[in-house]
Amino acid sequence: MTRLTLGCGAILRGTVVIASIASLISSPALAEPPVDLSKWSPEYVRSIAGTEEFDTAEACGKVTPLDYKGSLTFWYQGVFEGDPDLLRQYYKDFFESFRKTYPNIQLEEQALTYNDLLDKFRTALLGNAAPMAVRLQILGGTEFAAKGYLEPLKPEDVGWSTEDFWPGAMKAVTWDGVTYGIPTNNETMAFIWNADIFKRAGLDPDKAPATWDDVVKYSKQIHDKLGIAGYGLVARKNAGNTPYRFMPQLWGYGGGVFDEATANPTYKQVQLNSPESKKALQASYDMYVRDKSVPVSALTNQQADNQPLFLGGQLGMMISHPSDYNVMLDLQKKATGSDKDKAQTVIDNMRYGLIPTGPDGKRAVVFGGSNIHILKPEYVDGGKVDEPAAKAIICFWTSPEWSLKMAYAGSNPGNLNGFKTKWMKERLDNIKFLDVTTSMLPYGIPFPALPQAPEIMNIIVPDMLQNALTGAMTVDQAAEDAAKKVEDLMGGGGL
Amino acid sequence: MAQPVPFQKKQGRVAVTIVTGQAEALRRSKPAQSSMVRKVWQHRADYAYVLPAIVVMLIVIAYPIYYTVDLSFFMTPPGLQLRDKTFVGFDNYTAILTSDVFWTVTWNTMIWTLASTVISFVLGFATALALHRSFMGRGVMRAILIIPWVISAVAASYIWKWIYHSDFGVIGAILVGLGITDRPPNFIDSVGTVLPSLIVVNIWREFPFAMIMMMAGLQTVPEQLLRAAQVDGASAWQRFWHVTFPHLSNVSTVTILLLAVANFNSFIIPWIMTGGGPSNASHIWITHIYELAFGRQRWGVASAYSVLLFIILMTLGYFYVRALSGEKKKERGA
Numbered sequence: 119m120t121r122l123t124l125g126c127g128a129i130l131r132g133t134v135v136i137a138s139i140a141s142l143i144s145s146p147a148l149a150e151p152p153v154d155l156s157k158w159s160p161e162y163v164r165s166i167a168g169t170e171e172f173d174t175a176e177a178c179g180k181v182t183p184l185d186y187k188g189s190l191t192f193w194y195q196g197v198f199e200g201d202p203d204l205l206r207q208y209y210k211d212f213f214e215s216f217r218k219t220y221p222n223i224q225l226e227e228q229a230l231t232y233n234d235l236l237d238k239f240r241t242a243l244l245g246n247a248a249p250m251a252v253r254l255q256i257l258g259g260t261e262f263a264a265k266g267y268l269e270p271l272k273p274e275d276v277g278w279s280t281e282d283f284w285p286g287a288m289k290a291v292t293w294d295g296v297t298y299g300i301p302t303n304n305e306t307m308a309f310i311w312n313a314d315i316f317k318r319a320g321l322d323p324d325k326a327p328a329t330w331d332d333v334v335k336y337s338k339q340i341h342d343k344l345g346i347a348g349y350g351l352v353a354r355k356n357a358g359n360t361p362y363r364f365m366p367q368l369w370g371y372g373g374g375v376f377d378e379a380t381a382n383p384t385y386k387q388v389q390l391n392s393p394e395s396k397k398a399l400q401a402s403y404d405m406y407v408r409d410k411s412v413p414v415s416a417l418t419n420q421q422a423d424n425q426p427l428f429l430g431g432q433l434g435m436m437i438s439h440p441s442d443y444n445v446m447l448d449l450q451k452k453a454t455g456s457d458k459d460k461a462q463t464v465i466d467n468m469r470y471g472l473i474p475t476g477p478d479g480k481r482a483v484v485f486g487g488s489n490i491h492i493l494k495p496e497y498v499d500g501g502k503v504d505e506p507a508a509k510a511i512i513c514f515w516t517s518p519e520w521s522l523k524m525a526y527a528g529s530n531p532g533n534l535n536g537f538k539t540k541w542m543k544e545r546l547d548n549i550k551f552l553d554v555t556t557s558m559l560p561y562g563i564p565f566p567a568l569p570q571a572p573e574i575m576n577i578i579v580p581d582m583l584q585n586a587l588t589g590a591m592t593v594d595q596a597a598e599d600a601a602k603k604v605e606d607l608m609g610g611g612g613l
Numbered sequence: 614m615a616q617p618v619p620f621q622k623k624q625g626r627v628a629v630t631i632v633t634g635q636a637e638a639l640r641r642s643k644p645a646q647s648s649m650v651r652k653v654w655q656h657r658a659d660y661a662y663v664l665p666a667i668v669v670m671l672i673v674i675a676y677p678i679y680y681t682v683d684l685s686f687f688m689t690p691p692g693l694q695l696r697d698k699t700f701v702g703f704d705n706y707t708a709i710l711t712s713d714v715f716w717t718v719t720w721n722t723m724i725w726t727l728a729s730t731v732i733s734f735v736l737g738f739a740t741a742l743a744l745h746r747s748f749m750g751r752g753v754m755r756a757i758l759i760i761p762w763v764i765s766a767v768a769a770s771y772i773w774k775w776i777y778h779s780d781f782g783v784i785g786a787i788l789v790g791l792g793i794t795d796r797p798p799n800f801i802d803s804v805g806t807v808l809p810s811l812i813v814v815n816i817w818r819e820f821p822f823a824m825i826m827m828m829a830g831l832q833t834v835p836e837q838l839l840r841a842a843q844v845d846g847a848s849a850w851q852r853f854w855h856v857t858f859p860h861l862s863n864v865s866t867v868t869i870l871l872l873a874v875a876n877f878n879s880f881i882i883p884w885i886m887t888g889g890g891p892s893n894a895s896h897i898w899i900t901h902i903y904e905l906a907f908g909r910q911r912w913g914v915a916s917a918y919s920v921l922l923f924i925i926l927m928t929l930g931y932f933y934v935r936a937l938s939g940e941k942k943k944e945r946g947a
Contacts, residue, residue, distance in 0.1 A: 240910065241907060264692060265692070266694060267694075353891075354888065355888050356888050414779035414799050414802050415778055418774070418886070418888075418890065418891070426781070427780060430781070432780070569692040570692055573909050576908065577909060580890075581892070584890050584891045584892045587891070588803065589804070590804055590894075591892075610691075613709070613715075613914060
């Protein structure tokens with residue numbers, strides 16, 4: 119038999135080949151994603167939850183020894199007034215756990231809110247006074263990578279694999295083919311409505327509006343019948359809440375800032391003034407100006423202002439995280455007298471559904487989240503970066519355990535292995551409507567991966583909305599004006 | 614007709630005149646110089662005391678001013694680091710002066726500064742006059758009226774935002790509750806009402822400052838003059854106009870200038886309450902500069918804006934110093 123006639127040399131060669139293939143498969147370069155993204159559904163998410171155990175200290179100890187002595191300055195986008203108490207507790211637990219695991223790393227952490235972090239970080243960079251590591255909103259990574267402030271950093275550098283993270287999230291930390299950060303969490307929002315308000319307004323209480331045109335109609339019907347706001351429009355400038363609520367509408371109608379909603383965006387052609395984009399803007403105009411069916415305060419509001427309106431039964435629909443359910447529970451606990459009962463009625467009638475589609479059935483949502491980065495020493499206060507200490511906290515935060523816990527109520531773990539943990543199973547049981555937001559993940563569209571994206575999303579898009587909604591410009595003019603501003607910005611100029 | 618003086622002779626005479634003139638000047642300035650040196654020497658301890666403050670000011674004020682002026686001549690593309698700036702001469706100034714936003718923001722700034730300053734001063738002065746008279750509860754009234762000025766501007770902005778809120782604001786709830794309107798009025802979400810609404814908040818916060826200044830000024834008006842005028846049959850208005858007001862002219866100037874400078878630089882109220890919106894309707898220079906620099910990273914343009922603002926504020930500062938020195942001269946004269 120052939121097998122028996124093989125010489126020792128052949129056996130040795132064969133063993134080497136097999137061993138090489140095995141090592142290639144297990145290496146990050148050829149690693150398979152830990153979850154099957156093609157099967158993504160609430161059932162699939164439930165089926166994988168609680169199927170694997172992870173030991174964070176053991177995993178991170180391989181990156182930075184647990185007895186490592188060092189110091190670290192770290193800024194992060196932390197909790198804010200619109201977050202539930204549950205999340206505050208997890209943030210507290212995270213830093214306690216990190217200090218316990220790495221007792222010899224002297225950590226100086228600083229929490230900043232979403233709207234303040236970018237401004238403060240940019241200012242610190244100008245004075246070479248940045249922290250050694252930073253956790254930024256998904257919009258920010260490309261800007262700072264493009265400007266050369268960040269050290270290359272990929273999941274493999276902290277013990278994970280690139281395939282452990284959503285491909286869309288990895289795009290947001292990649293600039294010019296180099297990876298400059300690791301996603302900590304990824305979020306997609308959902309559509310929330312009050313079933314009782316729907317019923318009283320003559321709408322089907324168990325059915326979310328199917329399209330954005332339906333949202334406009336439902337909003338008007340709620341307002342006309344009940345005299346309250348229908349849809350929780352948000353159009354404040356310099357607030358992350360605005361693009362997170364308007365971009366799904368823009369993409370749904372087939373518009374965009376560029377071609378970011380396509381599979382392989384090139385970001386070459388500005389599309390804010392396309393007929394589809396104008397239709398999306400027109401829908402907001404119709405709700406705010408024509409029908410007056412949304413909060414008048416939309417121009418100065420953030421989502422945190424919509425929450426009490428919703429809880430007070432003064433708002434029919436809004437876009438938000440699953441955490442809004444927990445926020446409502448927190449707010450209800452603080453209410454007194456008859457307000458408490460009213461709030462309970464709203465909570466009982468709270469429903470979550472998929473974000474509506476555009477006229478052509480296009481469904482989209484912002485693929486949001488945050489990333490964590492290491493700064494180059496020359497921009498850091500003191501001129502030095504304690505890399506092992508920085509890697510320790512990054513490994514910790516992006517671990518299956520903590521990337522899930524830190525996103526417990528609001529979003530989803532950046533590390534896909536987080537979906538397999540026992541905490542995910544517990545979360546599915548505790549966090550109502552989580553299924554819906556995880557179901558929105560495949561519809562997620564990342565913001566354009568460009569250094570100019572923060573200005574486009576936080577200033578130009580809200581400006582366009584405000585110009586149209588206040589009557590300072592017509593819908594056409596506002597869209598053309600915004601498109602010109604984006605063109606000027608991309609050309610390096612413009613005021 | 615006078616005979617022309619020969620050149621040599623004339624030149625010599627001129628030279629002599631100059632020499633004698635210089636000697637005269639030297640004779641006159643020598644004691645003056647020695648007296649100045651002596652004065653400086655006598656006050657050497659005073660100069661030593663202020664020296665650290667001057668050094669600190671040079672570091673934290675003079676250098677940033679120099680850097681801002683320098684940066685105003687560079688283009689700083691938002692996608693690049695600041696060190697990648699390119700020299701563009703006066704282009705940033707031209708871009709500012711030819712942009713529509715600049716004129717909107719400048720108009721807003723003028724209205725904001727003028728209305729806030731004038732109304733705060735008039736209200737503060739009127740309150741000071743009322744509180745200058747002795748009546749029961751005057752001390753309590755004074756304490757209450759000072760509250761808006763002493764509380765944090767950030768806290769005040771959030772409270773007023775809630776008071777004005779277009780959906781569940783306090784004013785709106787009261788008006789709807791009383792049946793005066795069907796819907797809460799739109800204060801800060803409309804381009805037409807946002808700036809006046811913010812000015813009201815600013816006046817509410819600033820008038821106690823004017824009140825305190827004018828109350829201090831009123832203490833300096835000689836009581837005997839007022840009594841004499843009263844004996845001579847002067848009416849209350851005549852006593853105010855001919856006796857009280859002239860005595861307060863310098864303190865009034867100083868108060869108005871300080872208010873104007875503070876209002877030009879006012880940032881917290883508009884930024885927190887509206888962020889300059891909606892549609893730039895409440896953007897004033899300082900909030901616009903902040904947004905250009907920190908939100909949009911147009912450091913060069915923001916610096917050029919700052920230089921323009923600096924020139925305006927320095928002009929106001931010049932008048933402030935003149936008003937102060939006028940007051941001192943007057944005090945010395947008295």
